Amino acid sequence: MSDPMAEIKASFFIECDELLESLQDALSDMDEGAHDSETINVVFRAVHSIKGGAGAFGLDALVAFAHRYETVMDEVRSGRLEITPEAIKHFFQTADLLADQVSAARDGAPEPEGSEACLRELESLMGDNAPVPGAEEDEIDDFQPMGLSLDLDFSDEAFGDLGSPDTTGAEWVLTFTPQTALYASGNDPVHLLRTVHGLDASVEITCDMSRLPDLAALDPRESYLSWQATLSGDLEEADLREVFDFVEDVAEITIATPEDATAPETETEPAETAMPDPIAPPEAPAQNVAEPPPAPTPQPQAETRPDAEPAKAAPTAEPGATVRVDLERIDRLVNLVGELVINQAMLAQSVAEAGLPPNSPVMTGLEAFMMLTRDIQDSVMMIRAQPVKPLFQRMARIVREASAAIEKEVRLRTEGETTEVDKTVIERLADPLTHMIRNAVDHGLEAPHIREAAGKSREGVITLSAQHRSGRVVIEVSDDGAGINREKVLAKAISKGLVAPEAQLSESEIDNLLFLPGFSTADQISALSGRGVGMDVVRSAIQALGGRISITSVAGEGTRFSISLPLTLAVLDGMVISVADETLVVPLSSIIETATLMGDDIRTLGPETNVIHVRGDFVPLYDLGAELGYRAPKANYEGGIVLLTAQENGERSALVVDAIMEQRQVVIKGLQQSYGHIPGVAAATILGDGQIALILDPADLVHNASGRTRGRDIALAG
Amino acid sequence: MSLKVLAVDDSRTIRDMLKLALGSAGIELHLAEDGMHGLEVLDGLEPDAIISDINMPRLDGFGFIEAVRGQDKHRATPILVLTTESAPELKARARAAGATGWIVKPFDPGKLVKALNMVAG
Structure with a gap:
């Protein structure tokens, strides 16, 4: 808990599992013929997000693997790579390996085998577009380093031929002339100049207002100002460039030593006539605002948003708000609710013993309490339930x-x-x-x-x-x-x-x-x-x-x-019964009906077994007391109470009990840890009076009973 | 004066990291999970700066930035793009949509804070 990065890393792996799941889903959809862009995008984004998170934790192998997968999926996304059954097979395979890569990264294990071969096969789908291993490296290197953040790619052509001036302890003359687009992009010269001022140097900045028109003619969105800064100190050209990294395409920036300064200064002039920006149409964003700028060209706007289609009908269900909770806390809650159920049973018992009338306020209150307990229980169980x-x-x-x-x-x-x-x-x-x-x-x-x-x-x-x-x-x-x-x-x-x-x-x-x-x-x-x-x-x-x-x-x-x-390992609805003075619980879910045996219901079959006749069917009869070793089989079961139980395969059996006491929810207390698997017994519980009762597993009980008295005995006899 | 920042990213990991990085710098951070959600959160919020991912479901980063720029009051709100891709054409598209600057993932917390302070003043 103490190290926030470790915590985020743990949550990253949880997120990876979710992403891998949606990746599988989307691939399955693709396999079933969904080749639409949203499905492809889901695949792409899943891989992309894994790569992004992995990069943050320096999981280089995972980053490299995801990157190459992503590259191929990008080809699919752009329509350059066709989705064929063969291709989907490779997508699946790579997704499987990606899952292995994630596990390996999580456990600090070595990279899973076959990664390279799998990627090679995947990339071979791209045919001639398959990346040359060497070329690929560069891009990954560009991506990997942790410290890489402000992205400094100087494009020399933007700065003309300034030569490479001597930098040590030099003086610098900087001119900065924003274009209109700079303002439209949310940049503010004052912040940039403040940053320049904050640099480790003595700085002098002057503003050139010569192009500022009269107030009447002033367009507030237009750029009229230009600045010149003279800096002296232990400063590299790169430090200065870094400040203007975001705006190098929307402003004229020249950086020179004083000797060169005269030449670039004249270069600031053409900026006024707003030299056409080769890449960014600066007015585009502003067009959405009130008045359109002087010369609106519709083409660039179309260009700026080829696939920025907002919200493609979002077929995916809106993810609900979620909270992640430590499983231990839920378990504690489950246990507490279990105790609550026991407590409530005890309370019910003592109220019953006090002999209060059934419609007294205490009884009705208790009933409401019971329902609430049940609701709480269901809700808590729902927390633990997962698809x-x-x-x-x-x-x-x-x-x-x-x-x-x-x-x-x-x-x-x-x-x-x-x-x-x-x-x-x-x-x-x-x-x-x-x-x-x-x-x-x-x-x-x-x-x-x-x-x-x-x-x-x-x-x-x-x-x-x-x-x-x-x-x-x-x-x-x-x-x-x-x-x-x-x-x-x-x-x-x-x-x-x-x-x-x-x-x-x-x-x-x-x-x-x-x-x-x-x-x-x-x-x-x-x-x-x-x-x-x-x-x-x-x-x-x-x-x-x-x-x-x-x-x-x-x-x-x-x-x-x-x-x-x-459904749950914590609570079940049970029927509390007694056999030979022992109190037992039979899961309600396994009981179809209860009945009292009439004399002619019982038929003898073989030397040791009986069946009972239930609405045209014969059902084997088991004496619970005898099966559990509490007593010898009775001579006559007439008038006895039976529970008719059913198994998954439809097989039914009738269990003889002495009395049915009540129906209630019981909290399951496992016996496995202390006793291992006991045939016929699922678990134990604590009843309202504090007594411990075994919870039976009728199917298992019957299975073992038949195994003992029928299977081998008949084999031996036969 | 602490900055108020809206960050939009569909990756929980990245959101957690932003929370950690910006929280420890005393920045008030609001989070959203995709472009659509981002616009909802933005409604009624006046951030000093916005950070946005590019690849997101429902509404991607380009669409989100354009929509934000389309609102008069956010015409000049600084928007930093947080992306794993540094390809020039992506930058050009982001800029065309109205992005103020970009930070490459995985980001360095210190530099992100520095960049935020620079664009938001």
Whole structure:
């Protein structure tokens, strides 16, 4: 916090991330056919701004890289370089490397490999206009030095042949005759002369008012005055020139030693007849003001603004005002709100215990308090929520790189990029998602010739989508490949001893074998996969986030992985239940309905399991008390209360509980850090009475329960 | 007397740096994120000098300077262009739009302050 430059530098890198994101967006738009100038400008500006900021921190490698990218994009912007699919591919590649350059600059790491090769390829698009390496250097050198600020490029022709006078401790005679344009440009001779006066020398300035007309004839915008200054002291000509750097094109300036002084003095005369300025039409700005100047030439004005079109209908959404806040502060707020929720629950409990009537002011007040708490909670959660878009963009890059590495043609489609998810969840999703995307490219999609033989397009499609579904976020990765080869999977699982050879597995059970530790389907380990990370690691990463992953596959049509995640890691709506005198919480989002069991609802299936009959369907019955090891299974479940829960894949199950106590928001207190992953348990919470209750994960619970009582047992029995 | 300066730049980093550089010089700084925003902020503000970037969304630096010069009361307000490009034709365009002077990015804080003091008096 103490070093402001370090802080700005940190914020520069945050800005870089945003710029890289808009760069990706614009390139994607371009890829989809948007070749309009605004899209190109967005690309240009993103690269340009990164260069500009990088220069301020002396990140030379990044500056040089961005500069060359920018040069090419400038060609595109000016229409000299055509946007072709091939070109867009290179734009993307360079954008990826630019992102690497930014990371390298941030971490102080060496420049990423392949930068030069990538730039060369990019620049080769320019054909004959490709910059000669040597020529390019000059421009970069011109740009890089930190100290370079007032830009002193003397153009000799503007000063005639004054020769090069001896400078040491010399006397200087300066004449300064402003043109009208000087006044129009917002410069003021008095400031310039004051600066001259402030120079380290003895200075004498005289004003030549000879051309000043009568007051009646005076045009206030016209230039009539001229000054002459004589300076003596330890002064370089450059020091003097620097003062007039801004106005050298709108004033006659001569600097000479006294010996030469006579000649230039006569040169001030022609200035009155306002010698035509070769570059700047001085009157242009003034034309917008009241009376037009004497000889308005319309042409220069048109010239001055070829593409200064104000506000090109700005299709981009107006960026809202934002505040950047340290994540730690938000976390503290989240925790405090959590405590508030607990406190409010305790308060509610003691009010209830006091036996106040339901419509008493205390109760209504408490209700309003409850709603407010909930609103605060939602708002705080919203602060932490972020769109998944940057994550998806990273995946787009993974697809590009992975497909290039194994020469498959792959297009990534993304849906629901604006879906917002807790920041921590997003961060921790990156690794598992990367792995899944690589898998989809490597194993999911077929090689182009096989696709063609199967009557599909050469280009495989991977779809990455995010959406909110019943209080959770569902992220899906699907491909239109060949689907899971179940025979192969089963054979492999058997050969690895993961399943008994005679086991009878359903299709979905075979698919789920992919999640077993130590399972890998690739016949030959390619450059992409085979890094020793299997889907089991993906699954445990997802579980650590309180999420679940499921898989569906159709032969010949593709495979879909579905990840379901909690919206937040802090609070959930839960149903508080009791089983064998233990208080537990079941997430409300997983409960479809509750019911009381009638005798004829219960059907026996197999030696150890029951199902219940719910509106024409049979749903497996689990005794929560038995599954959690609180008690032995009951002999008879008639009259028992069940929670009907559903998983992402639509599988339902019925959980027997002893009693339903209430519905309430609970604050999630993670157990992972102290206990690791406990099957069936998502986390814990503190209830209003101070008691600690476990929060169950019904899907995981059921999954493990079935794994224990059905999968292997049947395999052994069969 | 402290100077009042309006700075228009779409890069947050550059805005932060300007804030740091000019703030420590006791200059009262007002910031805007692009040309359009700059005009909005300028409305009701009487800056002693204006600093403007060139490449900006919505309304670029040339357009912004022209629009400012078009307002009678800002006919003589000094406008410094802050740009990474030092190509002569860009300078000529900036001058034609009504720019007072230019500073090349990355800027040296001391020299920027000096230049501001010079053009704004």
